[in-house]
Amino acid sequence: MIVRRLSDVPTVDWGNGLSRRFLVQSDGMGYTVTDTTVRAGTKSRLEYRRHLEACYCIEGSGEVVDMNGQSHPLEPGVLYALDEHDAHFLIAAPHEDMRLVCVFTPALQGNETHKLDSAEFSHY
Numbered sequence: 001m002i003v004r005r006l007s008d009v010p011t012v013d014w015g016n017g018l019s020r021r022f023l024v025q026s027d028g029m030g031y032t033v034t035d036t037t038v039r040a041g042t043k044s045r046l047e048y049r050r051h052l053e054a055c056y057c058i059e060g061s062g063e064v065v066d067m068n069g070q071s072h073p074l075e076p077g078v079l080y081a082l083d084e085h086d087a088h089f090l091i092a093a094p095h096e097d098m099r100l101v102c103v104f105t106p107a108l109q110g111n112e113t114h115k116l117d118s119a120e121f122s123h124y
Helices: none
Strands: 011-014 017-023 031-037 043-046 052-059 062-066 071-074 077-083 088-092 099-103
Touching: none
Parallel strands: none
Antiparallel strands: 011 017, 017 031, 031 099, 043 088, 052 077, 052 099, 062 071, 062 088
């Protein structure tokens, strides 16, 4: 059995926020669980080419915008899943951080970060 507290897990600055990585590849579960903060007012251009991801908003607000330009508002109680390695924009509201519980499959190694200063979508 694995039991972890938020205060004990590694924290990674992923580019536009912090990701507390509860489960990673070395845990042998086959998936990753994170508690992720997206900094207020940030816009992240993201694409997971090797992972599928689901995110459940538990605090704050923002939006996820797909490549067709369709915006999906995010607030506590809303989940979005990138079931086709979807390129997307993750945008936090300007007045508050957004907090997401995220699941990745296959599992992340645990030290991944984004390169958000490129014109391309950041991926890992």
